Amino acid sequence: MAHIKLTVNGKPAHAHVESRTLLVELLRDHLHLTGTHVGCDTSQCGACVVSVDGKSVKSCTMLAIQAEGVHITTIEGLAAADGTLHPMQEMFREHHGLQCGFCTPGMVMSAIDLVESHPEGLTEQQIRDGLEGNICRCTGYHNIVKAIAAAWPIMHKKQMPQAAE
Amino acid sequence: MNDIIKGGIGDSPKRTEDHRFLSGNGRYTDDLNRPNQTHAYFKRSDVAHGVIKSIDTKAAAAMDGVIAIFTGADLAADNIGGVPCGWQVHSKDGSPMVEPPHPVLAQGKVRYVGDAIAMVIAETKQQAKDAAEALVIDIETLPAVSTLRAAIAPGASLVHDDAKGNVCYDWHLGDKEAVDAAFKQAFKVATIDLTNNRLIPNPMEPRAAIGEYDISSGEYTLHTTSQNPHVIRLLMGAFVLHVPEHKLRVVAPDVGGGFGAKIFHYIEEAAVTWAASKIHRPVKWTCERGEAFITDAHGRDHVSHAELALAQDGKFLALRVNTYANMGAYLSTFAPSVPTYLSATLLAGVYTTPVIYSEVKAIFTNTVPVDAYRGAGRPETTFLLERLVDIAAHTMGMDRVAIRRRNFIPIDAYPYQTPVALMYDSGNHEATLARCMELADWSGFEARRAKAKARGKLRGIGMSTYLEACGIAPSAVAGALGARAGLYEVANVRVHPTGSITVFTGTHSHGQGHETTFAQLVADQLGVPFESVEVVHGDTAKIPFGMGTYGSRSLSVGGSAMVKAMDKIIAKGKKIAAHLMEASADDIEFKDGKFTVAGTDKSKAFGEIAFSAYVPHNYPIDEVEPGLDETAFYDPKNFTFPGGCHICEVEIDPETGTVHLENFTAVDDIGRVINPMIVHGQVHGGVAQGIGQALLEQAVYDPEGQLLSGSLMDYTMPRADNLPSFVVGTESTMCTHNPLGAKGVGEVGAIGSPPAVINAVVDALRDYGVTHIDMPATAQKIWSIINHAAPRMAAE
Incomplete structure (x- = not known):
């Protein structure tokens, strides 16, 4: 188990993850951000795309432990605080x-x-x-x-x- | 319903459901987690056919986090049944189809790669998966039959011992003698042999299920990715788990696409629900994509031979069709109906062919079960018919448009009785054809072909003029044809004291936008703001009953049920209004949300009547009960018959064989349109799936029954760069037998488009002597045709 710290949608986040845990599993299962979806197991479908340090990344192709210290924006983090959509x-x-x-x-x-x-x-x-x-x-x-x-x-x-x- | 009011029928308000989907707040089954939840993983057969000699669970059971491991023996010991088939077809000789049991977990034998052998339940999904790897399963492999041709070959290995020759049924429809006689009179005969390619539906959300059991009440709850939760409750409760409906709740929350694949009752739903009652904890299962490829029901997979008898003037005299349909290893929920009642009954198409005879043999193979996929039987028939009509034009030396027009059912012939059971109520094929040809600039095509030729490209154009049948009905007729369920729909319209409304529908939305469309329908009919109507679907605990969403039925059947319920609301409202305004109920008119005494300016708003119904101080209490909440069941009088014309224009690069889609135009007759924006979206999506079938998609098994196209890296899904922007129009006649005039739009795109694409490809290749090319028309296939034909042409 590894302890990782990162920033998600502008807020600090941390979790204990296995070395094989994928970034998308960290988001969905540990941080309960279920807006990011898993549609395949071969990095083809793109349902899991998030922004990592400003670049779009398929979060099923990255291990959670590779996300140490990064800034992630998910679909939940796009709209303004008052609900105004991007x-x-x-x-x-x-x-x-x-x-x-x-x-x-x-x-x-x-x-x-x-x-x-x-x-x-x-x-x-x-x-x-x-x-x-x-x-x-x-x-x-x-x-x-x-x-x-x-x-x-x-x-x-x-x-x-x-x-x- | 003539004037379009804001948020009413004919308007295109933006979708109510979009905000939650766009902000990551959709709630799909895998997004849900239940307190104290466990995770299931299914160990599946990796051989297509074999005898299970032994299953050793000892090492797996000792692994970290493992809670339970169940096999077929555990289910058999608990008297758990197999998943049932919902449609029984009888053979020509009157005998019922061979209907082998479809166990939840394999009993003795495995019959396809993906057949579930054991269920491992652990604290985490990874632990369950790791433990499944440690199961020691000894299977004695048997010879497999992985294609139709292999399964019907003499001496073929049997998938089920009681299905001789692997035949499930040998069915027919139509007047064979009359067809044979007509063929003797034929001037010419057009023939075709074709394969309707096997497809894998691939909704983007993989299936998932969470089973729960409440020991204090004895109630079961299943959350599942279903298009029809009440059907799942009925099938699973009555046939598999033996749990009465009042102790079983099925919830289908947000569902990420269905396309037919989520109609069926799957073994995993029953397994997790049963297991929850054994371990007294919720059990969650989420399908992986690779697993979906080998467990979600596949679609199509028909092999047909067809002949069309033609008179000298190009009139169709008779049609004869012989089809083999792949059922896969077990009968999925509605599989037997697809090649028969949803397919052969449409062989008249839009034409006046006077006599038709169709034979269908359904065949078991060692492959994933095959069942309804967007269009279900109608794309197969439409492809066969519209290809055959193009071949007939070629055979006769006639223009492709002229031969269609010569054989169209004329508008004044409606209602039209076909020779294959169906009675069409309305349609105008000349109108959809003319409009589509205009939008596609059919007349300007030869100039575009010449320009392409100058660039070294092969340009072709093709059309299909199709008709299909939706909203399978009436229940009594469907029952006589073998359906084991009613096919009506249910709506409950609940007016709240302050005039806002909740509508509970038995249909289910998994992309169709019901929360918007149905709210528009109710807003329009009751004269209330669109925003004050809430649509609820997908929960058997909230909705009285329902048959769900498939066969483009939701508006024509479900919407009609809503209209019936609203009629009851209005009738009751009139009595309340009459009392309040001291008039006779017969004198009350309801329009634009107001109850008015005819010929006066006395009126009451809808909200005032609602309030009065719940606060009945001044109320006709002897005559009417308090409350304003009405339920209606609607059983349709007939199928509905959407139709239209699709035109495709392609350009082929002879160097590579690549097909480039230049233009795609669709003009569909779908009856009443509630939300044009949503309707166009449905056509776009259907057309994309039809183009996928025509050019890209193909499920491929090797001779041993291994699925070679078993991932999104091997199975070609249409992507944005494979498709053009579409030109879409509607040219509607109204359905004559339901209160809305609605026909249905969900499937037209997938039904009308494949033959239009292939007719265009064949047209582009006309100089190479090509009369037919099977789907998918891949670059490899076309390159081979071009390169094998060229020397012959040179020699000629």
């Missing part, structure tokens, strides 16, 4: 980018990283390519792609550059 969450709602909701937390976390890492703009094809690691079985991705494109100008506080359209 623009990406709001655009998923606005454009019906979710149905059963199971892939949604990972999809939203990946989408935020995708938009943040493309300040120059995103084409539809870039969005589709950027979602390669996230599987949704409900939506056919149509409305997810729309939601991400709609979130870009809000998150970057400017119009999407024409060339990227």
Whole structure:
């Protein structure tokens, strides 16, 4: 058993974990943050994506003991304290980018990283390519792609550059 | 219902359920933990067929954290039954299907890779898993049959000793003599041999179950990932655990997608519930994805031969179909109905084919049980029919659109009696075809083909004009056809004293957005704000009864039950309003949330009537009971018949064989639309699954019965970069026999799209002499066709 300390959604957290415990198990089973989901066992589906030190990471591919000292944001940590949704969450709602909701937390976390890492703009094809690691079985991705494109100008506080359209 | 009111029918309010899903506050079964909970892990067979010689649990039982280990012998000793099949089909000769027992844990033999042998219960999931590894199980391997062809071969190994030739049933439908006679008159005959590829549903949430037993009350509770908790309660209580309904509660909380795979009663549900009563602690099981691949019921897997007799003018004279359907190792809950009553009954499609004959042999194999997957039987029939119609056009030298139009059931022929039992109530195939062709710019295609050719690409276009059947009904008819349950739906509309409303529905939402759609329906009909209606589903302790959600039935059947319950609310409200306004109840009109005395300006708001019903100080107490809470059961008069036209345009790179989807257009006739945003979303998702079937997905077993496509790294799920944006439209006629006019939308996308895709691929490859390509049309398959055909073409 190892004792690890980290920051989750802006608050200090700690847990005693086995060396084989995955980061997603730490979040779900030890810290009771069940918004992050487990959809597969081969790091394919992306339902477990969280932000680790600002980068999107599949939390099933990282051991809990590797998370010592890191800053993690999960889906529970995105909305403002008053419940106001993050623009990406709001655009998923606005454009019906979710149905059963199971892939949604990972999809939203990946989408935020995708938009943040493309300040120059995103084409539809870039969005589709950027979602390669996230599987949704409900939506056919149509409305997810729309939601991400709609979130870009809000998150970057400017119009999407024409060339990227 | 003509004017769209805010939050009412026809409006697209954002979904009520979204905030919790988007903020990580969904409550799926695996998110729940019960006090003093234990964890189960199932040890499963890693061979497809064998005799269990011995199970040694000693070393495993001594491991850290292990609480109990149960095997088939423990269940047999406690008189626990097998999981039942919910639909009985009879063979041609009148004999019932062969229905082998499906034990909760294997009894003597294992019959597929994934068959559960033992359940290990420990303090943690890891401990249970570690202990399962220490079980010593000796299995004498028997020869396995892992495909339809292997199972029907002479001398094939038998999955069940009493199923001779591995045949479960040998069924037929239609007039064989009339079909044979019509074929003698045929000008030409179009034929096809095809395989409808085996699919793995893969809802993103893996299955999970938590069983609990309260020793003080003797009550059992099961939380499970189900599309139909009441059905699970009925099947598990009555047939497996022998627990009466009043002692068994089944809860299906937020469920992360179903697509059919979560309809069925699975052995794990019964195992954890039973085990909880043995160890007097809650028992939780969560499926891993690899485990889901070998335990969730698979879909499709039919092999068919079909012939269409044609007259000189292109009219269809007769259709003959012979199908083998894979049942897997055991009969899953509704498996027998899929290739028969949900499939062969739709062989008329949208066409006036006067006589049809279909034969279906259901076959056992040493594979995961096969059952309903989005569309269930209707995608199989639609694929066969719409491919055959394209082949017929080719055979006759006719245009693909012209041959369809020549054979369409004309709009004035409705209601239309088909030769395969079903009576269609409404439809307008010309309208959906015309609109879809317009949206897809069908007439401009040849110019796009020429441009693609100039770029060295092969461009093709294809369509399907389909019709399907939803809301299996009426119960009496379904019962006569072998269903072992009623197929009605239940709604309880509870108006609270201050006028807010809770609606309890027996349907279940696992992505469909019922919490929004049903609230719109109630808001519209009772004239109350959308926000003041709460929809409750998924708990047998709260909802009187229900059959759940499958077969696109929730609005047409469940919504109709709600309308019936609201009619009762309004009728009672009129009596209360009449008393309050000193008028006759016959003179009270209800509109826009107001009870008005006809021809006067005297009125009472809905909320005032609700308050009066619960605070009956000035009240017609001799005539009406207090309270405003009504329940209705709705048994549909007929199936509903959604239909439409799907058009797909593809471009193939002849260098690689890769298919690129250029455009996909769907125009569906789904009857009344409550929320267009949600309806379009349902079509998008269904189309994506249909495209997945057509181009990407395929469950593959090796000859020994090992599932080769057993993970998300081996089984190709559609991803965002495999799909285009879709063009979606509706062109609706109303269902004539339910109060909403609703037909259903959940499955149309998955039913209409696969033949449109393959018809486009075949069209793109027309210069290579291709008339059919089986799904999935992978790059490898197409590259082989191109490269094997090219030399022959050169030689010609």
